[in-house]
Amino acid sequence: MSTPEPAGGPARPARIAGIVLLVVAAIALVMGVISLLPLGGGGNEAGGTSTTTPPPATTTTSGPAKPTTTSAAPPATTTTAKPPVTTTTTQPAPSGGGGGGGGGGGNPQSVPVRVYNNGTIAGMAQQAASDFRAAGYSVPTVGNYSQGIIATTTVYFRPGTDEEAEANAMAQAFHMRSMPRFDGIQAADPGVIVIITDDYSPPKKG
Template identity: 45%
Template sequence: MSFFSGLSRPLRAAAVALIGVAVVAAVIGGVTLATSGGSNDNTAGPSNSAGPSSPASSGAPSSAPGSSSAPPSSPSAPPSSSAAPGSSSAVPPGGQPTGQPGQPGGQPGTDQQASNKWVTVRVYNNSLIKGLAEQAANDFRGAGWNVPEVGNYSQGVIDHTTAYFRPGTDEEAAAKQLATEFGFQAQPRFDGIQNSSPGVIVIITKDYQSGHKGS
């Protein structure tokens, strides 16, 4: 005996209608679920793709700061750079030391000699040859010496042309250099000129040879 047999005809019709509505609702619900399931899958896809892409982007910066790739390139760079400096330093040291010995030996001497020539030199005639001191002064000037004063020395007789200096001053090196260049002697000042103005004092006698320059 079925469920509908106990019902009156109107109730039966209503029950059938309700069942039909329930079936239709079930069908619609199934379709809806299927559709929503598909849409959820689609939504999950983008969210997943968005998720990886944002981790990837966040991962990219972190790997960039770490610059794990940069360290390898920098280790490889140092060897090449160290090799270059080594070769370049090898070349300069090789050439510079070789050229340097020659230059340091001669250069300081040349500079020193040039600086000596700025020491004041005063020239005095102690001979009977008129203008001999002026001639000697011109010779000295022509060689680059600083000769601001020329005169006569009449307070005694000097045996030989001599450049006089005060020991321990720049005059000493200058007097010796000047004497070597022009072939006469250099000596410390004697008492008669001890208190004269600073500078080398050259007293010219008849043995002075104009234009003579020693080696």
Template identity: 45%
Template sequence: MSSPEPARSAHPARAAGLALIGVAALALVIGVASLFTGGDDDQPGAQPPGSSSETATTGSPGSESPSSTSSRPQPTTTAPTTPAPTSTTGVPAGAPTTTPPPPVTPTTKPPVRVYNNGTIANLAARASEDVRKVGWDVVETGNYSQGVIPTTTVYFRPGTDEEASAQQLAQALRAEVKPRFDGIEGAHPGIIVIVTNDYQGPSGKI
């Protein structure tokens, strides 16, 4: 009986086919694995964009990249300045103004000497009392006979603090005020009052 023999020869053929299918499947698996793991090995030494070597290459001397171009300092322009408006006095508008200080009042009043140059008896003594009443100290009273004084006058030494005090005293006595003249220039320091017949005094009475 020869029928069983073909059946036995079919088993080795089937086994060989299964082996070929297994080899093909294994090759497929290896090919897929190499596709995912060996893509970066196609170009040895290549590095992905953004790596340190690419950054160094783009920033090398002599190269010009967009980043280096944008970092160049841009020329700046300065707008012309408009001068501040000034007033008619030449002082900038809005500038703080300073008020001149008030005149300095002497703290210590110089001594006063009163001389009569008129024809009214005891005129110097009366004028001395008026001088003391308005706040000055009279240290001497007498007559002046070296010339004729046209009007009652308060005299001071120029360039001294007597000037401001003499102006105040002359205003209180309603008299004139002048620098010393040659006839009394070398007299004692202080204010000299020479009264004449027109002397009025603080109250307007002689």
């Protein structure tokens, strides 16, 4: 004769196993939900990718832009060129007239004579100036002319002035050519301009 089993005895293990399965299923469900959530909060933690977009540049303007001021260069000054003189010697006119065949006839002339050397012989302008002074001419300037080649010794004048008569007299007395001023010396100081070349020869005395 067998002993009867207590009520619910064989079913207890099966019930416990079912509960365990339910717990495992619940844990698996929670883990699945967690795995679907983004990791971290956008920080720099391991496994996460963070992309940071820099803010747009901000330009701050203080007050209205100041205009740029450009200083214009002063206008060029135009000056009238005078005959180039490398050496200038100013001497007073002699008190008395001289001979030597000068065109002044021994009387100092009222028109100044400016003498420039255009030849290759040094000192020719000084020699000519001494000859002119000895003849009674006022020679305030002696120098060199290097802005061109003059063909022969020439005395230049401004037409219609007292220079013309004096230039013609000097040309005759000193065997020089007499001509109106050319463009290069038009603006030179008033007076007769004598440009000496190598063919100049002092007048013979006696």
